Amino acid sequence: MESFGQRQGGEKTILISVNVQILENLDAEEFRLLAKSAGAEIFEHLTVQRVKPDAKFFIGTGKAEEIAERVTNEEIELVIFDQALSPAQERNLERILKCRVIDRTGLILDIFAQRARTHEGKLQVELAQLDHLSSRLVRSRSNLDSQKGGIGLRGPGETLLETDRRLLRIRMEQLKDRLEKVRKTRTQGRAARQKANIPTVSLVGYTNAGKSTLFNILANSDVYAADQLFATLDPTLRRLDWEGIGTLVLADTVGFVRNLAHSLVESFKATLEETLEATLLLHIIDSNSPEMMEQIEAVETVLNEIGADIPTLRVYNKIDQSGEEAKIIYAKPHQPERVYVSAHTGQGLDLLRKAVHECLMGRIQNFELLLKPAYGKLRTQFYALNVIQSEHYDDEGNLHLIVAMAPQKLEQLIKQAHLPIDEILGTQAQQFKRPLEEFEIKR
Incomplete structure (x- = not known):
């Protein structure tokens, strides 16, 4: 069997989208962006129509022979399919095309291998790649012994070619053990935040929707952001002060994509756990995408x-x-459902902050407070939250404040300071005698 030595990235590539009636047809432009993100040099993008997948070649014998001729004439190095191929189909296609073949899952894994930066991210990628490639060991040993890397073979792919199934299983168990330790560390961190009553807001959304750009603005951070798929792979957390709320944790997560293989979801579960444990999810959507x-x-x-x-x-x-236009759409009064913003120009970001405040704390109201001179610590907390609308002192040295905040947060601060709520709020304190649920968002 002929071997196909490859250079690192930049392979001359043919993309093949297969529209199958019994399967979901994928976005051709997204497929091209995925290939470009992996570094492929796209020569041609072919679309094949099928009633159902061919068991041997997925695309049928006649079409496979036609593509094989094109591969030979144009010296194509790599063919990428926008569907999941079985190991047998990959092997059969490589034999007839005489070049390397990978499917959608292999392509996404290659992008993950390029983008992983943290120790956890690299562990996640290696485990996912080993899981995907474990069933393809026969192909690897039979015709790819001289591989030098390339799209779909970065990261652990190179070492896998010399690894038998027994050693592969051992390595996968080692990775799972190490990832379990990472999960425990994350769990301890989340438990500490929950004990301190610190909410977590996680940004989720389709890849390239603008999550990292928005994250950088909200957190005053410098997380890598680019107009490309899967620019962010590793979860990033920042602790920040949010007006009217106080301390919260903002989390940026990996972008989602359609038809993500179940094995990928499983392998990246530790990354997605930040999503599972969040107090609120911000689903970032590209409103300009067709x-x-x-x-x-x-x-x-x-x-x-x-x-x-x-x-x-x-x-x-x-x-x-x-x-x-920048706006908030409410499902019910004081219950935000949608916010329209532009992370690029800053339009609507003040509305986003207001909506997050309402989602976490409830309806914002104005309260008149009376603070004795000894209650100065509470005043300092109001200033830290930037909720004071006006203030003045009376002849007895008492401070009269008007604050704009959610009743739930106000009650929490007064109780934590062990101060008399009736004295500070006067007749307004009566509304806090009612069930707290009246001030909370019905979810």
């Missing part, structure tokens, strides 16, 4: 798969491109 509805459905499907039953605020980003 595939917007399909992308929303893809994200919600994965969230359902991992059991993320968490209050969610939809954030429609890129309104500077879509022509929408």
Whole structure:
């Protein structure tokens, strides 16, 4: 069997999208972006129509022979399919095409291998790649012994070619043990935040929806952001002060994509655990994408798969491109459902902050407070939250404040300071005698 030595990235590539009547047809432009993100030099993008997949070649014998002739004539180095191929189909295609063949899952894994930066991210990628390639060991040994790397073979792919199934299983168990330790560390961190009553807000959304750009603005951070698929792979957490709320943790997560293999979801579960444990999800949506509805459905499907039953605020980003205006849409009074913003221009970010405040703390109201001179610490907390609208002192040295904040947060601060709520709020304190649920968002 002929061997196909490859250079690192930049392979001359043919993309093949297969529209199968019994399967979901994928977005051709997204497929091209995935290939470009992996570094492929796209020579041609072919679309094949099938009633159902061919068991041997997925695309049928005649079409496979036609593509094989093109591969030979144009010296094509790599063929990528926008569907999941079985190991046998990959082997059969490589024999007839006489070049390397990978499927959609292999392509996404290669991008993950390039983008992983943290220790945890690299562990996740290696485990996912080994899981995907374990069933392809026969192909690897038979015709890829002289591989030098390339799209679909970065990271552990190179060492896998010299590893038998027994050693492979041992390595996968080692990776799972190490990832379990990472999960425990994350769990301890989350437990500490929950004990301190610190809410976590996680940004989720389709890849390239603008999550990292928005994250950088909200957290005043410098997380890598680019106009490409899977620019972010590793989860990033930042602790920050949010007006009217106080300390919260903002989390940026890996972008979602349609038809993500179940094995990938499983392997990246530690990354997605930040989503599972969040107090609020911000579902970032590219409002300018022609595939917007399909992308929303893809994200919600994965969230359902991992059991993320968490209050969610939809954030429609890129309104500077879509022509929408900055606004908040409410499902009920004081219950935000959607916010329209532009992370690029800053439009609507003040509305986003207000909506997050309402989602976490409830309806914002104005309260008149009376603070004795000894209650100065409480005044300092109000200033830290930036909720004071006005203040003045009376002749007895008492401070009269007007603050704009959620009743739940106000009651929490007064109780934590062990101060008399009736004295500070006067007749306004009566509303706090009612069940707290009246001040909370019904979710």
